[in-house]
Amino acid sequence: MTGGLLEVDGLGFRHADAAPDAPPAIEAVSFSVPGGSLVAVVGPSGSGKTTLLRCVAGLVRPTAGEIRLDGRPIDGVPDATAVVFQDYGRSLFPWMSVADNVDLPLRRLGLAPAERRTRVSDALAEVGLAGTEASYPWQLSGGMQQRVAIARAMAYRPRLLLMDEPFASVDAQVRADLQELTLSVWQAHGSTVLFVTHDIDEAVYLADRVVVLSPAPARVAADVAVGLPRPRDQIATRSSAAFVELRARVARLIRR
Amino acid sequence: MTAVARAQPNASDGAGIGLRLAVIVGLAVAWELVALLANDPVYWPRFSAVAARLWEAWLANPAAWVESAWPSTWRLLAGWIGAVVSGIAIGTLIGLSASARAYVNPLVEFLRSIPPPALLPLFIVLLGIGDGMKVAMIGFGAAWPILLNTADGVASVEPMRRETARVYGLTGRDVLARIVLPSAGPRIFAGLRVSLSIAVILMVISELFATVDGIGFELIQAQRSFRMLDAWAIILLLGLIGYALNTVLGLVERRVLAWQLGATRSER
Amino acid sequence: MSLALGATDAPGRVGRGLIGVAAFIGLAEVVTRAGIVNPAYLPPASSVLGTTGRLLVDPAFLVHVAGTLAAWAMGLAAAAAIAIPIGLLLGSSRRVRDASAAAVELLRPIPSVALIPLAILLLGRGLDMRVALVAYASAWPILFNTIYGVRELDPLAIDTARAFGLGRSEVIRRIALPSAAPFIYTGLRVAASIALILAVSVELIAGGAPGIGTWMLANSGAGVPRELLYAGIVVSGLLGLAINGLMVAGERRLFAWAPRLRSRL
Numbered sequence: 001m002t003g004g005l006l007e008v009d010g011l012g013f014r015h016a017d018a019a020p021d022a023p024p025a026i027e028a029v030s031f032s033v034p035g036g037s038l039v040a041v042v043g044p045s046g047s048g049k050t051t052l053l054r055c056v057a058g059l060v061r062p063t064a065g066e067i068r069l070d071g072r073p074i075d076g077v078p079d080a081t082a083v084v085f086q087d088y089g090r091s092l093f094p095w096m097s098v099a100d101n102v103d104l105p106l107r108r109l110g111l112a113p114a115e116r117r118t119r120v121s122d123a124l125a126e127v128g129l130a131g132t133e134a135s136y137p138w139q140l141s142g143g144m145q146q147r148v149a150i151a152r153a154m155a156y157r158p159r160l161l162l163m164d165e166p167f168a169s170v171d172a173q174v175r176a177d178l179q180e181l182t183l184s185v186w187q188a189h190g191s192t193v194l195f196v197t198h199d200i201d202e203a204v205y206l207a208d209r210v211v212v213l214s215p216a217p218a219r220v221a222a223d224v225a226v227g228l229p230r231p232r233d234q235i236a237t238r239s240s241a242a243f244v245e246l247r248a249r250v251a252r253l254i255r256r
Numbered sequence: 257m258t259a260v261a262r263a264q265p266n267a268s269d270g271a272g273i274g275l276r277l278a279v280i281v282g283l284a285v286a287w288e289l290v291a292l293l294a295n296d297p298v299y300w301p302r303f304s305a306v307a308a309r310l311w312e313a314w315l316a317n318p319a320a321w322v323e324s325a326w327p328s329t330w331r332l333l334a335g336w337i338g339a340v341v342s343g344i345a346i347g348t349l350i351g352l353s354a355s356a357r358a359y360v361n362p363l364v365e366f367l368r369s370i371p372p373p374a375l376l377p378l379f380i381v382l383l384g385i386g387d388g389m390k391v392a393m394i395g396f397g398a399a400w401p402i403l404l405n406t407a408d409g410v411a412s413v414e415p416m417r418r419e420t421a422r423v424y425g426l427t428g429r430d431v432l433a434r435i436v437l438p439s440a441g442p443r444i445f446a447g448l449r450v451s452l453s454i455a456v457i458l459m460v461i462s463e464l465f466a467t468v469d470g471i472g473f474e475l476i477q478a479q480r481s482f483r484m485l486d487a488w489a490i491i492l493l494l495g496l497i498g499y500a501l502n503t504v505l506g507l508v509e510r511r512v513l514a515w516q517l518g519a520t521r522s523e524r
Numbered sequence: 525m526s527l528a529l530g531a532t533d534a535p536g537r538v539g540r541g542l543i544g545v546a547a548f549i550g551l552a553e554v555v556t557r558a559g560i561v562n563p564a565y566l567p568p569a570s571s572v573l574g575t576t577g578r579l580l581v582d583p584a585f586l587v588h589v590a591g592t593l594a595a596w597a598m599g600l601a602a603a604a605a606i607a608i609p610i611g612l613l614l615g616s617s618r619r620v621r622d623a624s625a626a627a628v629e630l631l632r633p634i635p636s637v638a639l640i641p642l643a644i645l646l647l648g649r650g651l652d653m654r655v656a657l658v659a660y661a662s663a664w665p666i667l668f669n670t671i672y673g674v675r676e677l678d679p680l681a682i683d684t685a686r687a688f689g690l691g692r693s694e695v696i697r698r699i700a701l702p703s704a705a706p707f708i709y710t711g712l713r714v715a716a717s718i719a720l721i722l723a724v725s726v727e728l729i730a731g732g733a734p735g736i737g738t739w740m741l742a743n744s745g746a747g748v749p750r751e752l753l754y755a756g757i758v759v760s761g762l763l764g765l766a767i768n769g770l771m772v773a774g775e776r777r778l779f780a781w782a783p784r785l786r787s788r789l
């Protein structure tokens with residue numbers, strides 16, 4: 001597979017402290033993410049989805065295969081990626097204000113202070129949190145905290161946005177709102193998103209393509225194209241026959 | 257009311273016995289080498305000399321146990337047990353009533369802010385220089401951390417737990433003995449640990465003053481006659497006693513609070 | 525929460541506290557005036573308070589307070605300068621921590637006051653000796669809390685910073701240190717109280733230079749009005765109260781974001 005912004009090629013990962021005869025956590029996973037698309041990775045819990053994402057983010061080094069961004073193998077944390085983690089309570093820093101949290105990665109981009117301030121307030125306005133600059137994350141609700149994390153990623157203007165089960169810790173209504181927010185910022189910025197989730201419904205609803213992982217060791221069980229029209233709608237899309245059929249197909253793939 | 261529960265890491269987890277022994281031997285060797293280089297056996301005695309003195313003058317010397325170690329130990333334990341009993345009793349009373357807490361809070365905060373050694377001259381004036389003074393001194397100084405931690409622990413029992421007990425019709429005494437005190441247990445033990453080290457400090461201080469027996473008395477005698485070797489040996493001895501007391505308290509805590517270890521582990 | 529409750533309670537939180545203090549002083553006054561205890565042992569509370577007030581404006585006495593505070597401040601500063609870097613080092617490496625655990629466990633139980641006689645022999649009776657002992661005793665809680673704070677550092681917090689491309693030194697400066705800071709401060713707060721205990725202890729045992737302990741020893745003899753001894757204790761209590769009060773206020777101001785403190789807001 002070639003030509004994607006992100007190419008995962010024969011990726012394998014074995015934990016350093018695993019028994020020698022234990023199977024690897026990830027085995028020979030290959031897929032690609034074309035620029036401007038939103039690709040979801042689904043798999044049963046414990047299937048190495050998060051490890052896969054940490055490899056792509058450059059936080060851990062794969063033990064086999066290669067990950068290429070813009071055709072160049074990544075070695076360490078690439079400059080052009082941003083991550084939104086599931087656990088917003090832990091990935092936002094409680095000693096920094098909301099604005100400082102968003103500003104944190106901008107400092108190293110060498111931007112002028114005024115430019116940084118604009119980016120921070122624009123990003124916060126975009127996620128519907130204008131005016132919360134001086135608050136602290138822990139003064140906000142869970143859903144709002146995850147919006148701050150998304151604003152931080154957007155202000156960084158990444159080539160590739162990685163999202164690791166970002167909405168697993170919020171309730172259903174907030175999750176729907178955050179899904180809409182994700183779609184709208186993705187479309188507004190023309191960015192590229194790799195979205196890891198265990199929620200089949202969410203994966204099918206958001207993505208252009210769904211990469212289905214098998215139970216451990218994780219392999220690509222299927223790479224399903226989602227042909228649903230955009231813009232998608234929480235009620236209309238989810239109740240369409242095509243959506244229901246796709247969801248069932250992915251669910252069967254996972255269960256097998 | 258803020259308590260002085262000191263957050264302490266469990267220093268021992270993960271360390272292999274072999275590694276720990278190696279470090280201890282390494283420290284002893286380092287001391288030995290530094291002393292050899294300093295070449296001043298009077299002021300900087302070698303570790304081997306100090307250890308030998310500790311062995312012959314204290315550990316292998318029954319007379320020293322009877323004449324010095326025992327008087328110190330019983331005063332220490334008597335004072336500390338007095339502190340435990342009064343600290344837990346008064347702490348529970350204060351902890352149970354928000355209104356009582358409001359009335360005594362500033363007073364308690366003031367009394368516990370007095371550095372205990374500052375009371376020594378007064379205790380000597382009031383109680384003389386006998387055992388009573390020392391036991392009272394140890395007891396008074398060591399009671400505060402227990403009292404404050406107990407009051408804090410009792411006051412912050414999950415209301416849900418008390419309500420559960422009430423729903424099932426438990427009497428006041430049952431609630432206290434089976435709900436409130438066990439819930440406050442971890443806090444109380446944190447207070448006990450701090451108070452034990454304060455008790456050892458006060459035991460030594462009270463014996464450095466006007467005394468005729470005890471480990472502290474031997475220490476001040478060693479200082480007055482410039483017997484550095486003995487002074488070092490006594491310091492090592494006090495370290496061993498403190499270590500032994502901490503270890504015993506740790507074992508008791510592990511038994512009494514076994515439920516809590518299980519609970520926190522299952523939360524992980 | 526407690527603030528709102530206090531405002532609606534009948535006498536109020538502060539009011540009740542004042543009532544408690546007044547009742548205590550009143551009781552002490554009655555007990556002595558009624559002749560229940562010998563005033564030679566327990567002077568009336570009113571005259572103790574009067575003496576305290578006079579002492580607090582007496583320059584000769586304040587020299588002693590300043591002496592104690594000097595040893596306290598220098599010892600505490602030295603302890604922080606030594607214990608925080610060591611704690612950061614021990615906390616950040618599991619191997620170093622394991623290797624040092626045994627040494628720490630052996631040194632910790634040695635009661636610091638037991639070192640006073642030895643320190644007098646080695647360092648004399650001057651400020652050096654006082655500062656050294658205060659520093660030794662107050663270094664431990666700072667060390668433990670620093671190690672603890674570094675250990676509590678959330679791996680996800682570090683991952684987040686790394687994922688945005690922050691380098692090692694930036695992760696330490698912007699993530700690791702701020703997240704350990706409340707724990708380090710707690711260590712400083714505990715150490716501040718211990719440092720005061722040690723400063724007074726050293727003065728009581730070594731005497732010599734001005735200090736509250738030195739002053740109390742000089743005023744505990746026969747024939748000296750008992751009020752002075754009690755007043756000295758009141759002053760040392762006020763000193764302890766002020767130190768702890770300032771440290772707690774600083775904690776609330778600096779670390780309002782820390783989960784442990786946040787719950788008290």
